[in-house]
Every structure is written in structure tokens, then in C-alpha cells.
Amino acid sequence: MAIKDGLEGAAPQGVVLTTVSRVVQHLRAGSTWPVTMGLACCSIEMMASGTGRFDLARFGMEVFRASPRQADLMLINGRMSHKMAPVVRQVYDQMSDPKWVISMGACASSGGIFNNYAVVQGVDHVVPIDIYLPGCPPRPEMLIHAILELDEQIKREPLGKDRAKVAREVEAAALAAVPTSEMKGLLV
Amino acid sequence: MTTGYLAPQPDAELDGTEYVAGGGDWKDIADEVARRKEERVVVNMGPQHPSTHGVLRLVLEMDGETVTETRVGVGFLHTGIEKTMEYRTWVQGSALATRMDYVASIMNEGAYVLAVEKLAGVTDQIPERAQILRVLMMELARISSHLVALGSAGNELGGTTLMTIAFREREQILRFFEMVTGQRMNNAYLRPGGVAQDLPDGALDFLKRVYPSMVRGLNDFDNMIMANPIWKLRTVGIAELNLAGCMALGITGPMVRATGLPLDLRKDAPYSGYENYDFEVCTADTADAYGRYLVRSNEMRESMKIVAQCIDKLEALGPAPVMIEDPALAWPAKLSVGPDGQGQAPEHVKEIMSGSMESLIHHFKLVTEGFRVPPGQAFHAIEHAKGMYGVHVVSDGGTRPYRVHMREPSYNNLQAMSVLCDGGTISDVVVALASIDPVMGGVDR
Numbered sequence: 001m002a003i004k005d006g007l008e009g010a011a012p013q014g015v016v017l018t019t020v021s022r023v024v025q026h027l028r029a030g031s032t033w034p035v036t037m038g039l040a041c042c043s044i045e046m047m048a049s050g051t052g053r054f055d056l057a058r059f060g061m062e063v064f065r066a067s068p069r070q071a072d073l074m075l076i077n078g079r080m081s082h083k084m085a086p087v088v089r090q091v092y093d094q095m096s097d098p099k100w101v102i103s104m105g106a107c108a109s110s111g112g113i114f115n116n117y118a119v120v121q122g123v124d125h126v127v128p129i130d131i132y133l134p135g136c137p138p139r140p141e142m143l144i145h146a147i148l149e150l151d152e153q154i155k156r157e158p159l160g161k162d163r164a165k166v167a168r169e170v171e172a173a174a175l176a177a178v179p180t181s182e183m184k185g186l187l188v
Numbered sequence: 189m190t191t192g193y194l195a196p197q198p199d200a201e202l203d204g205t206e207y208v209a210g211g212g213d214w215k216d217i218a219d220e221v222a223r224r225k226e227e228r229v230v231v232n233m234g235p236q237h238p239s240t241h242g243v244l245r246l247v248l249e250m251d252g253e254t255v256t257e258t259r260v261g262v263g264f265l266h267t268g269i270e271k272t273m274e275y276r277t278w279v280q281g282s283a284l285a286t287r288m289d290y291v292a293s294i295m296n297e298g299a300y301v302l303a304v305e306k307l308a309g310v311t312d313q314i315p316e317r318a319q320i321l322r323v324l325m326m327e328l329a330r331i332s333s334h335l336v337a338l339g340s341a342g343n344e345l346g347g348t349t350l351m352t353i354a355f356r357e358r359e360q361i362l363r364f365f366e367m368v369t370g371q372r373m374n375n376a377y378l379r380p381g382g383v384a385q386d387l388p389d390g391a392l393d394f395l396k397r398v399y400p401s402m403v404r405g406l407n408d409f410d411n412m413i414m415a416n417p418i419w420k421l422r423t424v425g426i427a428e429l430n431l432a433g434c435m436a437l438g439i440t441g442p443m444v445r446a447t448g449l450p451l452d453l454r455k456d457a458p459y460s461g462y463e464n465y466d467f468e469v470c471t472a473d474t475a476d477a478y479g480r481y482l483v484r485s486n487e488m489r490e491s492m493k494i495v496a497q498c499i500d501k502l503e504a505l506g507p508a509p510v511m512i513e514d515p516a517l518a519w520p521a522k523l524s525v526g527p528d529g530q531g532q533a534p535e536h537v538k539e540i541m542s543g544s545m546e547s548l549i550h551h552f553k554l555v556t557e558g559f560r561v562p563p564g565q566a567f568h569a570i571e572h573a574k575g576m577y578g579v580h581v582v583s584d585g586g587t588r589p590y591r592v593h594m595r596e597p598s599y600n601n602l603q604a605m606s607v608l609c610d611g612g613t614i615s616d617v618v619v620a621l622a623s624i625d626p627v628m629g630g631v632d633r
Contacts, residue, residue: 037236039243040265040629041290041373044336048362051355081632084235084243084264091236113283118268137373 021159028072028098029151033063035071037091040078042105042137049140061147068094073150074127077137079107080120092127100154102131102146105138112136227251233617235264241340241621242628246605253613258606262599265632273592277558278304279519281589283376285579289598289630290373292333292573294325294365296630297378299570300592302459303579304380307566310512317508318382319461324498325368325377326460326570327491331406332361333573334484341481341622342413345422350413357405360398367391380559382511385523387502396499403492410485423478427608427620430475437607438600441575442487443624446472446479453571465494477623484625517559520551558587574598574625594633598626 038046050056050064065071068091080088092101103123106112109132111121123129130153133146158166205224207217221229234245245261269288273281285300286293305311335354342350362372368391369375369384377384413419429439431447444451450469454462470486472479511518522536540551563585569578575597582591601624608620 040267041287043242044290044373047340047351048355048359051352051359053356053359079265079267081264081266083266087235087243087264113287114267114269114272116268116272118266118271139372 024159025155025157029154030060032061032073032147032151033065033071034061034073034075035068035091035095036064036066037074037076037088038078039076039080039084040107042077045137045140046075046077046104046143049143054140054144056144059144059148069096071095072099074099074101075104076101076108076123077104079112079114080123081118082120085120085126088123089126100130100150101127102133102150103129104133104143106134106136109134241626244628246617248614248617250614255609255612255614255617258609260602260605262602262631265628267633269633270592270594273589275588277587278380278561278589279558281592282379286374286376287629288594288633289574289596289627291336291627292329293374294329294377295570295572295577297376298322298326299568299572299577299579301378301380302570303566303568303581304561306568307564307581307583308380308517308561310381310514310517313512313514314382315509315512317502317505318510320498320501320505321383321387321510322378322460323462323465324495327494328361328364330573331488331491332358334488337484337625338409338413338481344618344622353409353412357402357409360402364391364395367394379519381517381519386510392499392502399496406488406492414482414485420478422619423476423481425476426612426616427477427623428475429604429607433607437603439575439604441572441597441601442480442483443575443601443604445470445483447475448473453569453576459570465497467494477619480623520554560585560587569595572597574630575601596630596633598630602626602631
């Protein structure tokens, strides 16, 4: 700590840092601007959630950004074809850190009813997902709830180096996990 | 060769320089283009872009602000729905068709079930109440589709208010859909042989209650845009395509009606009893983007007239079956709200379970395996919100389609894109696209 005197000097170690992270977490959670990644049916419900009856603006997140540079939340809504997958990844890469992703709808989460040659069976093959939102399509209230739930997660997220550490740990755990195809025997 | 935008290099293969917007300032690219004195610039628009209706890619060749050549790239939402249908029963096909053009879901189902019924040869056995319910739902779907077309077009031109007002009216329709089908979108309500279930208690009363406010809302919406000078500046004389052009490109729907031709399959080849309804075919004579919106706006009010007639007919008819009599085809279900929110009516379960063993087997076979459709093929077309929607079904006599193909109006209408845009400015590209009103779920399927 550079400042040793005054109020901060009198406070116990670590208080300032915790407070800063809380402030940052609060600000981050309160201003999640989504990038429009409308793919299919769910994007119509996303549009509906921004309009009168549901009014996403009540929670400060109606600012749908056309440019990924200005957004920190990616709403992937709808079925993602193999042709679209590289585009989704590119848009994700163009977003600046920190960034979060909500996979909206059954198709984005798992391929939905389209278990065929054309559809990627879950967008988590391409980008890391923070919230999976079921439904075909989910109601606008469900989308709003998902974003609010994400805000709660953001409030608990560590800052700075810790964030990178957590990401590495998650990745290591995912790599070490037993793939579904290797899971044999009874479900326990 | 692809290079970063900061260090563009001449490329012999490309016959020019490729600039990649990989971060930084657009001004740098513009300055570099100006420095090189390049007159002809090719701009890529999409597939992720707020102004396209879904994931559509446009390759625009520009001379200054003027578009000299437009190419359209589709297929970013290809879902393989037609192929998936070959692996599902005839009834399940309805749930897949509804997810094609997701803005007017119920109309896709309508075209599909009419084609299946034509192939099965049961078109004249569909109960009257089911026919009326189909017309009612399809017309409401038409209004909701046109509202999205007009609202999102307004949004794309910078008028967010238009979208919020359009969606306000659309919500009333979706609330009715949810009451009747359990889902706001992707309803799978129309089934081969009839409809999934009859109207629940109170649904018709709800529709009657919101009807006046919807008519008022549609009139407000029309007053707000059709005489609006800003809207007119952006749409009058923009993206023109005359009747000859529409005929050459196979264009249907509001686009062709905006050229003055009253082409409407509800009048020309009536289905589901449309000949019993009193309504006008709306046309315009401007053949431009403004005319297309005028046609859509008037069509919504004509559809409201049909909805009113449906309500009257349903009330006059009273309780009646909504599924075909033929036990080999009829979906053996009777839904009711149980303790878990939805389920089979207890008396219906009792009828299946405590009847004969054969009755139980029949029910089981019909639900798990599905009914059979005689070998052959059939084509049926309806007047979809976007134009002529045709379904071609082929059966080999099994419980699943051998092949299903959709003639999607969005896809055919999208062909006009280069004719509409060439010679115009880049700002009118968005207007042209919005006036076609393609839904990529339908285009790519």
C-alpha cells in the first residue's frame, strides 16, 4: 500500500481493495450492454423484451449495441449453423474484456430439436457460456431474469489477476472432465 | 492477400487492395482509400448487422455513395429443417414447419397441414370449427408479422417509437396465442386433421375485449407513419420494382400487390373456407417501398375484419369438434389444465386406459409411430404474410414424409435485392431490404 496515513492507514489491511472490487463489481453488474447477436426466433423475443410490456430499460440494459466494441454482454439467441459459427466467434473475440455470454433458447444451449447436419449442438462449442437459458423460445421475462441472474454472478466475480486465474482454473477443470461419451453405466 | 487495415497492400489476385476492419478507427480506412484514389470500393454488410432482418450478408460494390452492384449471401441460418422432417412423423412436421418463418409461425403450419391433408385426401373432412380456428389464427399471425415488418423497418430508419408501438399491438396477439396454444411463438397449433385443441374458456372473450383497442392501435400506427414526412422521404420512390420485374423474378405478396396487381391466393385459390369471408385485396400503384408498407398497413385492417367474422362464426357455431372424425388420422388427445399446469383430461385417459386393449394399442401406435399417408405427392400454396407459400410433400406410404419442400416467399422475394439496390445510395439499401421483409429463418430453413 502506497498510502499509509489518514483514514486508510488506520483501517485494517485489505479493506480498501475489497471496497474497490465491490464498487467495480456493482458498476459492471449495473451496466451490462448487450451486443445484438440475433440469429433466429429467440431474437424476436429479445426485441420484445426491449419494448413496452416488458421494458428491459427498467434494469439499465436496453442499450443494444450494434458494435461488439461497445458491448460487454453477448446474447446468442437462436440456432447457430456451422456457417454462422465462425462469425459468432469473431464477434465474441472483438468484444473487450470483461465480457459475458448468455445462450438464449434450447437451440443455442444444446441444438434443441434440430439434431442434424446443419446446426451446431450448442454454442458452447464455440464460445464460453455464463448462463444457459432454456425455452423454445424463452419468454421475455425469462430473458430479463437471466440477465439479472448474470448480474448477481458478476457481483461475485473476482477482479484483475483473480479473474484470469479463475478462467484458467475453469478451463483446466473442463479439460480434465470426463467427456459424455466416456460416461458409462448407471446415472448416479 | 488479406492485410491489416493499417498496412493495406496491392493484391494481384484480388485486383485491388483488401482492407480488414480489425480494430481501430474507420477514419483510417477512409483516409487510406482516399489517398489511394480508389473509386470502386466493395463493402461487406453483415451477417451480423443490426439493420438486416436476421443473418444476411450483403456484398455491395460502391462508387462513392452509390451502390453499383449488390450480391446477397444467404445460408447463415440453414437449419436443415426439410431434412429433419424426413425423420419425424407427419404430426411432428407441424412443430418443425412453425420454426421456419418464425415471425408468422402459424401460417407455415397452415401451408404444411393443408398439403398433408391434400395428400391424404381428407381436405373435405376437416370440421368447420377447425377451419374457422385456422383462419382466425392465420389472420392474427398475418397481423403480427406485418407489425414486425413495419415496426422493425421503423426501427432501422431510426424511429424506435414505431417498433415499440408495433410490438405493443403484437403483444395482444401473442397473449391470445399463449392462451390458446400455450406458447407465444412456435405454436405447432395446426395439426394434420384439425387443430391441437379447442379454444380454452375465456379466450374468445379476451379477443373480443382487446379487439377495439387493437383496431384503434392499428389506425394510430397507420396515421403515425403513412403521412409522416420523414417516413415518406425515406420510402417514396425508393427501391422501385414494377410489375414486369416482379413477374420475371417470381415475386409475390405485398411486393407484387404494391405494383397494382391484386394477386392474393385467398381470393384466387381459396383454402380453409376463405371464400366465405368478406374482405378486400389491398393494392397500391407506386411499386416502391412506400407502396409496400401501405399494402401491409391496409392488409392488417382487412385481417381485423376477417378476425371479427371468425369470432361471429365461432359464436354462431357453438361447441363442435376441432379434429377430424377418422380415427386412423385424428390425434388422440384431449388436453386440459391439470395439477401440473397442462396434461390430458382425466376422462380422456380413462377412456383410453379402461376401454379395450385394442383401443390402448391403437392410441399407443398412433402417438409413437404416427399415421400413414398414401404414396404420392401433393403441392399446396397459401397466401402467407410474405407472399405465396407453397409446400410440396412426397410420401412413400410410411409414417414419415419421404420429402418435404417449401416454396418460401422470403427466399424468392430476396432475389429482387440487387434490382432494388443497384443505382441507389447505400442508405437506401436498408430501406430496400426492410421493404422486402425477408425472415432469414424462412429463407435458409
